[in-house]
Every structure is written in structure tokens, then in C-alpha cells.
Amino acid sequence: xxxxxxxxxxxxxxxxxxxxxxxxxxxxxxxxxxxxxxxxxxxxxxxxxxxxxxxxxxxxxxxxxxxxxxxxxxxxxxxxxxxxxxxxxxxxxxxxxxxxxxxxxxxxxxxxxxxxxxxxxxxxxxxxxxxxxxxxxxxxxxxxxxxxxxxxxxxxxxxxxxxxxxxxxxxxxxxxxxxxxxxxxxxxxxxxxxxxxxxxxxxxxxxxxxxxxxxxxxxxxxxxxxxxxxxxxxxxxxxxxxxxxxxxxxxxxxxxxxxxxxxxxxxxxxxxxxxxxxxxxxxxxxxxxxxxxxxxx
Amino acid sequence: xxxxxxxxxxxxxxxxxxxxxxxxxxxxxxxxxxxxxxxxxxxxxxxxxxxxxxxxxxxxxxxxxxxxxxxxxxxxxxxxxxxxxxxxxxxxxxxxxxxxxxxxxxxxxxxxxxxxxxxxxxxxxxxxxxxxxxxxxxxxxxxxxxxxxxxxxxxxxxxxxxxxxxxxxxxxxxxxxxxxxxxxxxxxxxxxxxxxxxxxxxxxxxxxxxxxxxxxxxxxxxxxxxxxxxxxxxxxxxxxxxxxxxxxxxxxxxxxxxxxxxxxxxxxxxxxxxxxxxxxxxxxxxxxxxxxxxxxxxxxxxxxxxxxxxxxxxxxxxxxxxxxxxxxxxxxxxxxxxxxxxxxxxxxxxxxxxxxxxxxxxxxxxxxxxxxxxxxxxxxxxxxxxxxxxxxxxxxxxxxxxxxxxxxxxxxxxxxxxxxxxxxxxxxxxxxxxxxxxxxxxxxxxxxxxxxxxxxxxxxxxxxxxxxxxxxxxxxxxxxxxxxxxxxxxxxxxxxxxxxxxxxxxxxxxxxxxxxxxxxxxxxxxxxxxxxxxxxxxxxxxxxxxxxxxxxxxxxxxxxxxxxxxxxxxxxxxxxxxxxxxxxxxxxxxxxxxxxxxxxxxxxxx
Numbered sequence: 001x002x003x004x005x006x007x008x009x010x011x012x013x014x015x016x017x018x019x020x021x022x023x024x025x026x027x028x029x030x031x032x033x034x035x036x037x038x039x040x041x042x043x044x045x046x047x048x049x050x051x052x053x054x055x056x057x058x059x060x061x062x063x064x065x066x067x068x069x070x071x072x073x074x075x076x077x078x079x080x081x082x083x084x085x086x087x088x089x090x091x092x093x094x095x096x097x098x099x100x101x102x103x104x105x106x107x108x109x110x111x112x113x114x115x116x117x118x119x120x121x122x123x124x125x126x127x128x129x130x131x132x133x134x135x136x137x138x139x140x141x142x143x144x145x146x147x148x149x150x151x152x153x154x155x156x157x158x159x160x161x162x163x164x165x166x167x168x169x170x171x172x173x174x175x176x177x178x179x180x181x182x183x184x185x186x187x188x189x190x191x192x193x194x195x196x197x198x199x200x201x202x203x204x205x206x207x208x209x210x211x212x213x214x215x216x217x218x219x220x221x222x223x224x225x226x227x228x229x230x231x232x233x234x235x236x237x238x239x240x241x242x243x244x245x246x247x248x249x250x251x252x253x254x255x256x257x258x259x260x261x262x263x264x265x266x267x268x269x270x271x272x273x274x275x276x277x278x279x280x281x282x283x284x285x286x287x288x289x290x291x292x293x294x295x296x297x
Numbered sequence: 298x299x300x301x302x303x304x305x306x307x308x309x310x311x312x313x314x315x316x317x318x319x320x321x322x323x324x325x326x327x328x329x330x331x332x333x334x335x336x337x338x339x340x341x342x343x344x345x346x347x348x349x350x351x352x353x354x355x356x357x358x359x360x361x362x363x364x365x366x367x368x369x370x371x372x373x374x375x376x377x378x379x380x381x382x383x384x385x386x387x388x389x390x391x392x393x394x395x396x397x398x399x400x401x402x403x404x405x406x407x408x409x410x411x412x413x414x415x416x417x418x419x420x421x422x423x424x425x426x427x428x429x430x431x432x433x434x435x436x437x438x439x440x441x442x443x444x445x446x447x448x449x450x451x452x453x454x455x456x457x458x459x460x461x462x463x464x465x466x467x468x469x470x471x472x473x474x475x476x477x478x479x480x481x482x483x484x485x486x487x488x489x490x491x492x493x494x495x496x497x498x499x500x501x502x503x504x505x506x507x508x509x510x511x512x513x514x515x516x517x518x519x520x521x522x523x524x525x526x527x528x529x530x531x532x533x534x535x536x537x538x539x540x541x542x543x544x545x546x547x548x549x550x551x552x553x554x555x556x557x558x559x560x561x562x563x564x565x566x567x568x569x570x571x572x573x574x575x576x577x578x579x580x581x582x583x584x585x586x587x588x589x590x591x592x593x594x595x596x597x598x599x600x601x602x603x604x605x606x607x608x609x610x611x612x613x614x615x616x617x618x619x620x621x622x623x624x625x626x627x628x629x630x631x632x633x634x635x636x637x638x639x640x641x642x643x644x645x646x647x648x649x650x651x652x653x654x655x656x657x658x659x660x661x662x663x664x665x666x667x668x669x670x671x672x673x674x675x676x677x678x679x680x681x682x683x684x685x686x687x688x689x690x691x692x693x694x695x696x697x698x699x700x701x702x703x704x705x706x707x708x709x710x711x712x713x714x715x716x717x718x719x720x721x722x723x724x725x726x727x728x729x730x731x732x733x734x735x736x737x738x739x740x741x742x743x744x745x746x747x748x749x750x751x752x753x754x755x756x757x758x759x760x761x762x763x764x765x766x767x768x769x770x771x772x773x774x775x776x777x778x779x780x781x782x783x784x785x786x787x788x789x790x791x792x793x794x795x796x797x798x799x800x801x802x803x804x805x806x807x808x809x810x811x812x813x814x815x816x817x818x819x820x821x822x823x824x825x826x827x828x829x830x831x832x833x834x835x836x837x838x839x840x841x842x843x844x845x846x847x848x849x850x851x852x853x854x855x856x857x858x859x860x861x862x863x864x865x866x867x868x869x870x871x872x873x874x875x876x877x878x879x880x881x882x883x884x885x886x887x888x889x890x891x892x893x894x895x896x897x898x899x900x901x902x903x
Binding site for chain 1: 301372375377396569689699700
């Protein structure tokens, strides 16, 4: 077995353990490449049964249009149950990515996720987090517990030994499970290629209407995007290494139009993927841990 | 190209420089992305007087760690060179966080133990070495660090080498190598250093790239713990799991443990592809040619020795804040089994410094001990040295849910007949003696209206008249009280049966003869009851045809079920699985109640 076979077997083991031990699991689906891999693993782990849990997408309403189309198409093709949750209260309050600052992520992602999990009463949520993404995640266990306020206590993580996961929960406690913790970005791309996993077209370079803003290239995906004085919309050949809300996701200029080219570009890349995700660096190097303590995935 | 993967850990005492070593290795090998590198430079300039790079900041990711300047939890890092892919778990050195160090060790194939050249081998080095050995690591590199502070003195290195030799003597290992390094200066980290011309071996990174790790690739035997039963429709029934050892082929005859029933493998799905053969490490779904008792926690095996018993001897690392106290109840998780268990005896505590075996009444956090574990039901296991997956376990605190301990099975304990998992002064045998009877549970099963209650009732009267102490558990006295919160859904019915079995078990423990008269339609639930009750369990199948039951319809339930008024009514819209191995089968069409009582009394030797 090579490296990818081992990572796949490990992820499948974790998926099956969780389903066997937890009452009400759900798989969080963010439409990105990691979610695509997670969905693929879920289809494989339980075959010929359909994944015995629903999928949940927390929609901020500012996702790229191509993402939503892709989500709906894949759900149909795979015959899975796809739940969507939108924090309507936040929308009503006018929270948006352009003027609300950090409150946008807090309300439309963190708070929305907490509300959705509570609404459905999910006790275990699979996430596609990887330890190579960021420093505080490098220390998170595969099974990560959340108290009733959905917060994480990094100082008191349950020891995880061998493949023996202790998933016992107290009332109101829930658990986040990260089956692909040990995968790197490189592994993800190589696996997508090997398994021929469908991914959103945004990962491939194409001419797209963009503006340059604070050193990032932001795509103008719809007319809600305000264009500042001195900014101009230009057609740039870009692709995206991570996907999220279009106003907060920086593209990179690229000619990589095929999977092979993407993999090659990734292997040669010197910037780790979160550079293009604006949320991480707001508030210094510990900002992700802070967000996670507050319940961000 | 597919590269081989090596998982390793770094351990050693606080300030021995573990995080710095790995940080430096990644930095020098250009294995850092540029933005990580930048943030490293920025970070280390805040809090560092001379502006030198502090390589440990790369790994100490938690705010509390940065504040205290120590590593609290395991950090995983991923890198690859031309030759290999690596996952390194950088583990905390502080004694307080020993359990987090154990987490890293359980995951690794090789350990780098750091030793401060100015201090030599210290207690924490010995503790970590013992824990690594406990967790099954067989490859060790001793990185004698801070050589720059002892002027790269060969004599000092050899002294420490002597100390290391003393520690590993008598240990079972495949590799034990000492390398003189300086994590801050980079000597012998990624390339051989000019400062240690007397050292002829390879630099650390080269050793990591070239070290051979024997993986168990033998295709002999077969063992797989069942994680889950896959049952998407009426025709397909497969058992999901990861093969722990050996290989399996379509057509192989395998045994399901603990029942021992045999069946042939009729299909193997390697995830979503049909294959003829699969081997250790593969995630598979196995189908069998006939229906035998298999559920989560069972083991499918072929030509592999697995122990079935209730007691074993284990070496454990205690991880809980509270002390280990003999006789307290825990959940044991071993492979995919979770069972109630108790530490019935503490044989000895292991002094981490001297390795001495010391008598102990209790074990404190971060201590190692050899204990006897008694399990509430029969458990499948094997010595850790033989089958890693069947010999490693954790203990879970039943109140806090904390993982209180981890351990490995040394061997089965046999000659301990009467020791049950509950350590009490008055035991079942004594209670039975005072009542002058042998406690047992007579478990009736059959359709609604088959005559279970009538026969059970008559049986109880008979036993009572003989001076026996009995208790009849039936729908009326259980559903209305203990189980009134349960519905008739499949899950609640399973729970209903489980609770009844547990109550029967308690009554048996009190010396009472128990008669239960529940439909208990599913084999898996009856099997579960049998597991709870052990040898005390006898099954009586009241075999009355559905048509007869429906005709009798004493309570008018069939009529209502046919009219669609009752959901999940056994025989009508919910299945009844006929017992295959009932101790007694009676029929009620031509045999009367008292006659059936006679048959049962005789067959069960009551």
C-alpha cells in the first residue's frame, strides 16, 4: 500500500467508527476540494449503502455561483441528502462581507454553523480540516470535542491512542471528526487525480472579471460587490486554491487549466494555501485558534 | 511516484530542544512554504532579544504554549524529501503532559529521543523510552543535543552513549542509534558536521530517509474486527472493517468470534470495488455465504489465535487526574469492542527511573503499572506482542467519559474462576448458597399470543411450589415501569431487551431464578442478552404458528395490526427471526401448558 492508500484506509476507518458509535452524524460540506474528497470517501466507506448521514452546507449567500451549481448537481448525482442552512437572522440584520468586518464570519459562518447543528440535533459532524493547514489545527485531535456552546478547549483534549477513538459524549456535547487530518494539500490533489473526483470549475484557470484589492485578486461574481474609486474590473486568467465567499477569497493568476497542471503548480508552489484566505491573518498568528475556541470549524 | 511513509515522534525532557530540532530540519531542508517562513521570522522577533530565528515557534502553535514557552500538545508536521514522506509528531516534554506524549508514540514507527548533552540521560528520558516501548515502537534514535555547549566533546558523547546502553539493555528493539547534534546550530541535523569529525555516522535526516521499517506484510492467517454491518437492502449483508493481519480470499472459510460459527467468504468489496483477495491494511466489506451471528465487536478470523475470556494481565499508563483505584468500573475499548470492566488487581507499579517493580495500592497520573483487568462479558483479545490491534486498549471513565488509561495486553489470566468484574465481599455464589439454588435466566421467545406468558407463569408456580426463589419479568411489570420511556421502534426494542437482560443479570447476581416472557424477535437482541447473562442464559422457543396466534388473538392486537393501527407489530409488519440454537423448543397446538412445563423442567434440569 502506498501513502495515499494508507491515508484513504485511515479516513474510512474513522468514518465507519463514527457512524457506528455516534447517534446522529452529519458531514459538513463546503463544496471545496477537501469536501469533494470527503464526499468521495463517504461514498466508498459505506458502499453499497449510501452514506448513512446527511450532508450540511452552511451558506453565507456570498458563495461563488459556480459552487452552488456544483453542490446541487453533485447531491443529485450521488443520491445524498444535502441540507442547506442560512442564518436568516444575520441576513435580516444586513451582515455582509464588505462592511461588517470580522462580524461577517462570526455571524454567517460560526454562528450559523452552531445554529444548524443545534436545529438538527447532530451529535457528530465530519469536517475536512487538515493538520497541515495551520498551526493550531496541527495540534487538534481527529475527534475534537465541543461543549454545549460549541467551543473547543485546546488545553484539555482527549488522548487519542492507536486507532481507539473514545467518542462518548455528555448531554449537549458534540464532536467534530476530522477523517483527513493527516492529509496534506499535495495528497488531496494527487488523490483527486487518482480517483478522478469531480471538483468545482473555479479550481481551473479561466478568464474571470476581477479587481485587485489589498494585494489580493478578488473575483466580481455578482453586482453586490462594490467597486471602489481607483479600482477597475479587469478580465484576468485566475484560479482559486481554496474556495469560500467570493469577496473574501483571493485568486491566483495561473494558466493551469487541467488537473495535471494544477497538481504540478501545487507541487511547485511556495506559498501555503491559506495565504489566499483572508480570515487567517486578521488578528495575528493566533487568530485561527481564537476562532476555533469560539466555535468556528 | 508513490513514496513510502514514515511516522516518527520526537520526545525528551522539557528544553531538550525537540521543537527546535524539527523546526531546524524543516527550515534547512527548504521544506517550509515562504509565508510560514515569514511568519516565523516575524514571530520570533517579538519576544527574542537578538532577533535570531526561534525554530520552535514553527511547531508550538497554541497560544498557551507560546505564552509559557513550552509544548503542551502533540503537533503533527508533514514533509517529504526525494526519498520518503514523513509525518512527525512533536510531543511535549513536560511530565504533566506525558499522556500527550503517549498519543504521539502510539502513532509512530520510530522515536527520536532528545538528550541534553550537558545533563545526560534524565528521568524524563527513561519515562519516554518506557512509554515508547509500551506503545510498540522498535526503532530509536537518541539525538544527543546541545553538543555546542560541551564543545563537541567526544568523551562526553561516549559517556552519554554508555548511559543509553544501560537503559536499553534487555529491551526488545530493532534499532538504537545515538547521534551528536546541535538543534540550534544545525550540526548533524541535515548534514554531517565538521565540528564532530570523530562521529562517522550519518546525519539525522539521512538516517530517517534510509531506515528500514519492517511492516507486517505476511499473508498468513486473517483477522478483522467488525466495525459495522452494512445492510442497505434485504439481499446484501456485509461486514465493514480494516484487515488487521493476513489476507482473505473469496471462498475462504472464516470463523465469527466469539460465537465460533463458520461461513465461507462470498464476496469482498475493497471500498467500492469487488476483489478476490484483500490483505492487512485494506478497508473492506466482507460478505458471507450464510447468515451467522456477526455484529460490531465481533472478529472474523482464519488460522489466527484469538483469546476469548474475561480476564487478562496488562501494562498500562494511567492518564486520568484521579487515581486508579482497584475495583472501580470503567468501559474497556479494545478493537471495536466496548465493554464494562474493572481493574481487579494492581500487580505492581513500575518505577520509571529504575525500572523496579514496586507494590502499589493505587496508581497516579503518568505512572506505569501492571494490572489485572476483569471484563463484564467475554472479550476477544490477544497479547500485544502477537496482534497489535487485539492487544491495545483504553479505559474510559464512566462518569466523566475521560480516557483514563491506555494499555497493552500481556497475557490471558486463566485460573481465576470466581473473580467477577464487580469486586464485592459477598458474591453471587454465596447468595446462591444461602438460597439453596443455582440462579439462572430462562428466556422465552415467540410470537405475540404464542403462549409464552401462560407457560412462563405456570413454570414459575411450579418452581415456587418447590421452594425456589423466582422472579417473572413480563411486559406488564417492565414496560410500565423501568421501560415506560421506550417506544416500539427497532432501536427502542433493542434497548428494551438490553435493559431486561441487565435486570435479569442483577437478579441472577442476587441468586434469583429469572423467567422472562418477551417476544424478543431479533436474533441479535437475544444474542446480546445472552452475552450479558453468560452461562446463566437458557433459551426457550415457543413455536406456535402465526396463523394460530392470530386466530387466538387474546388481546385483539393482531386485528388492530392488520387494520394498520399498530406500527411494528411482530409477524405482521415487523420480522420475527426464529432461533437456531434454542435450548428447548415447545409447541402449543397439541401440547398442554403443564406438559410443556414438564418438558422445560426436564430439558433444563431444573
